[in-house]
Amino acid sequence: MSIRIGILGYGNLGRGVECAIKHNPDLELVGVFTRRDPETVQILTKTAKVYSVDDAEKMKDQIDVMILCGGSATDLPEQTPKYAQWFNVVDSFDTHKKIPEHFANVDKAASENGHVGIISVGWDPGMFSLNRMYANAILTNGKDYTFWGKGVSQGHSDAIRRIKGVKDGKQYTIPVESALEAVRSGKNPELTTREKHTRECFVVAEEGADLARIENEIKTMPNYFDEYDTTVHFISEEELKRDHSGIPHGGFVIRTGKTGWNDENSHVIEYSLKLDSNPEFTSSVIVAYARAAYRMNQEGQKGCKTVFDVAPAYLSAQSGEELRKHLL
Amino acid sequence: MSIRIGILGYGNLGRGVECAIKHNPDLELVGVFTRRDPETVQILTKTAKVYSVDDAEKMKDQIDVMILCGGSATDLPEQTPKYAQWFNVVDSFDTHKKIPEHFANVDKAASENGHVGIISVGWDPGMFSLNRMYANAILTNGKDYTFWGKGVSQGHSDAIRRIKGVKDGKQYTIPVESALEAVRSGKNPELTTREKHTRECFVVAEEGADLARIENEIKTMPNYFDEYDTTVHFISEEELKRDHSGIPHGGFVIRTGKTGWNDENSHVIEYSLKLDSNPEFTSSVIVAYARAAYRMNQEGQKGCKTVFDVAPAYLSAQSGEELRKHLL
Numbered sequence: 282m283s284i285r286i287g288i289l290g291y292g293n294l295g296r297g298v299e300c301a302i303k304h305n306p307d308l309e310l311v312g313v314f315t316r317r318d319p320e321t322v323q324i325l326t327k328t329a330k331v332y333s334v335d336d337a338e339k340m341k342d343q344i345d346v347m348i349l350c351g352g353s354a355t356d357l358p359e360q361t362p363k364y365a366q367w368f369n370v371v372d373s374f375d376t377h378k379k380i381p382e383h384f385a386n387v388d389k390a391a392s393e394n395g396h397v398g399i400i401s402v403g404w405d406p407g408m409f410s411l412n413r414m415y416a417n418a419i420l421t422n423g424k425d426y427t428f429w430g431k432g433v434s435q436g437h438s439d440a441i442r443r444i445k446g447v448k449d450g451k452q453y454t455i456p457v458e459s460a461l462e463a464v465r466s467g468k469n470p471e472l473t474t475r476e477k478h479t480r481e482c483f484v485v486a487e488e489g490a491d492l493a494r495i496e497n498e499i500k501t502m503p504n505y506f507d508e509y510d511t512t513v514h515f516i517s518e519e520e521l522k523r524d525h526s527g528i529p530h531g532g533f534v535i536r537t538g539k540t541g542w543n544d545e546n547s548h549v550i551e552y553s554l555k556l557d558s559n560p561e562f563t564s565s566v567i568v569a570y571a572r573a574a575y576r577m578n579q580e581g582q583k584g585c586k587t588v589f590d591v592a593p594a595y596l597s598a599q600s601g602e603e604l605r606k607h608l609l
Numbered sequence: 610m611s612i613r614i615g616i617l618g619y620g621n622l623g624r625g626v627e628c629a630i631k632h633n634p635d636l637e638l639v640g641v642f643t644r645r646d647p648e649t650v651q652i653l654t655k656t657a658k659v660y661s662v663d664d665a666e667k668m669k670d671q672i673d674v675m676i677l678c679g680g681s682a683t684d685l686p687e688q689t690p691k692y693a694q695w696f697n698v699v700d701s702f703d704t705h706k707k708i709p710e711h712f713a714n715v716d717k718a719a720s721e722n723g724h725v726g727i728i729s730v731g732w733d734p735g736m737f738s739l740n741r742m743y744a745n746a747i748l749t750n751g752k753d754y755t756f757w758g759k760g761v762s763q764g765h766s767d768a769i770r771r772i773k774g775v776k777d778g779k780q781y782t783i784p785v786e787s788a789l790e791a792v793r794s795g796k797n798p799e800l801t802t803r804e805k806h807t808r809e810c811f812v813v814a815e816e817g818a819d820l821a822r823i824e825n826e827i828k829t830m831p832n833y834f835d836e837y838d839t840t841v842h843f844i845s846e847e848e849l850k851r852d853h854s855g856i857p858h859g860g861f862v863i864r865t866g867k868t869g870w871n872d873e874n875s876h877v878i879e880y881s882l883k884l885d886s887n888p889e890f891t892s893s894v895i896v897a898y899a900r901a902a903y904r905m906n907q908e909g910q911k912g913c914k915t916v917f918d919v920a921p922a923y924l925s926a927q928s929g930e931e932l933r934k935h936l937l
Contacts, residue, residue, distance in 0.1 A: 300870050304749045325870050380933055401937055410937045418897040418924035421632045540893055542628050542653055546885035557874035565868055569746040589932050594917040596746035604917050605708055609729055609738045
């Protein structure tokens with residue numbers, strides 16, 4: 282029997298989850314839940330239906346895991362604890378600072394109702410966190426580095442688009458190759474924000490807008506750009522559509538450390554991702570953790586979990602025996 | 610209270626474990642158990658003692674986890690099940706083909722006696738296996754590649770040393786850079802053995818030996834060298850000692866795969882290690898899993914486990930709360 286999945290929220294992430302379910306034959310999409318009028322939402326999966334979010338509770342016996350695809354700012358803090366009452370849930374909550382609070386809220390709802398809720402799933406937080414954690418546990422005497430990119434930052438692209446005279450724009454975060462090399466060499470460099478990443482912006486200006494002012498506003502914007510070396514390119518709307526419509530991302534987690542009685546030996550652990558589609562990759566991680574949530578709950582576990590709490594084997598459709606035979 | 614560790618076998622790996630324990634303040638080395646005369650074995654840890662292996666059983670209440678540092682060919686198949694009777698155990702069993710059999714034997718002994726035994730811990734099997742598994746669970750539609758090196762292969766070095774006229778020798782396995790690049794590009798290349806790795810040998814010949822014959826015997830040796838492009842350098846004993854006394858290793862685990870409704874997006878997940886000391890890094894992984902074995906057993910778990918069965922948080926000295934706050 283398949284594991285029955287619901288998707289709540291049908292944006293980039295929700296569509297990514299739908300595609301990921303297609304790649305996992307032991308999972309079945311039952312329904313997509315939306316705040317919009319269900320009649321107006323077209324999904325790709327012929328065997329699934331679109332429901333109003335208001336009907337979710339009624340479906341609690343028809344869905345094993347509800348995947349929450351809302352945003353971290355306002356949706357998930359409310360939705361994840363709420364739906365953990367009725368379902369096992371997985372979310373991709375990524376406001377690092379508020380994770381302890383979110384964990385506590387989800388833990389309460391999930392524990393009281395006998396469900397498993399896995400939060401902050403994706404690649405950062407998610408696979409990057411896992412790799413930081415494994416590398417820290419192995420090389421206790423070392424230093425961590427995380428680089429992001431090359432990829433599109435939604436937050437920075439939004440910030441550009443809020444500037445007066447900007448019609449549209451896209452921002453790429455780019456790791457500085459020489460900084461990566463310095464880290465890999467085991468030199469343990471102390472790197473400033475400016476030394477680690479550069480920012481490249483592609484901007485479509487409104488007709489007659491003052492380009493010099495826009496460029497200056499971008500480059501001096503506090504928190505977003507002022508601490509970085511930023512390049513601004515003004516391009517046409519057609520060029521933006523043609524060359525910058527993808528949502529690529531990726532990055533590097535590197536830990537260097539020493540071993541030996543007198544710390545005489547150096548080691549480098551590096552994990553990297555190069556992703557054509559940030560939401561589709563994130564979704565693929567989420568779907569594997571949905572399988573885990575279901576299985577852990579079947580074994581009687583409950584409460585809030587993160588990627589740190591989930592034994593890897595739960596993620597795979599293969600049995601322990603198959604995993605040991607083929608992947609160990 | 611510290612987790613009390615025993616080391617059984619004091620070669621490169623045993624010494625590596627001793628050094629790794631020094632880097633983990635919550636672990637304490639109680640004793641090293643040896644088949645040699647304990648009087649002849651000098652260890653580095655002043656607070657620990659050297660015992661005969663025959664005294665291990667008597668120490669079963671003084672040691673929480675026994676780390677087995679013998680070889681996979683003959684030692685571990687016998688030792689791991691044997692010591693799992695009396696202790697939680699961790700080993701680095703690396704004969705891939707015999708893992709299912711070894712798992713069954715350790716599982717029986719550990720289960721019957723209420724202990725946890727974690728087998729095949731290190732980097733391959735170990736961290737490489739974990740990364741293969743995570744990447745497979747995420748990108749279900751993809752292809753795996755593992756490259757080893759640059760590093761010293763003990764097995765190939767031994768094979769060289771068995772050739773008549775060879776006094777000493779060291780063999781490096783080297784991944785082919787162009788093959789790595791082809792894999793990273795997402796082209797899904799089919800690579801032959803020869804295309805993936807080259808082998809480089811540094812050989813000290815006995816005086817008057819026939820160098821051409823030795824070189825030919827190496828290059829044509831079945832299983833070890835005949836399927837590779839191999840380079841042989843004859844050097845002096847002094848050069849070998851000066852330039853090739855380390856035990857570096859490392860490698861790359863790469864999975865490329867597709868997502869999207871029509872498989873339109875490509876992704877690359879890459880994990881790599883660059884290690885100055887193969888046994889010290891392996892030991893550092895083992896020691897983290899010793900912590901996990903103890904904790905899992907404290908929670909009432911028993912039987913044989915692999916890295917697939919151990920939730921990551923068990924490896925870290927930090928609490929769940931600290932991990933969520935600092936590493937998620």
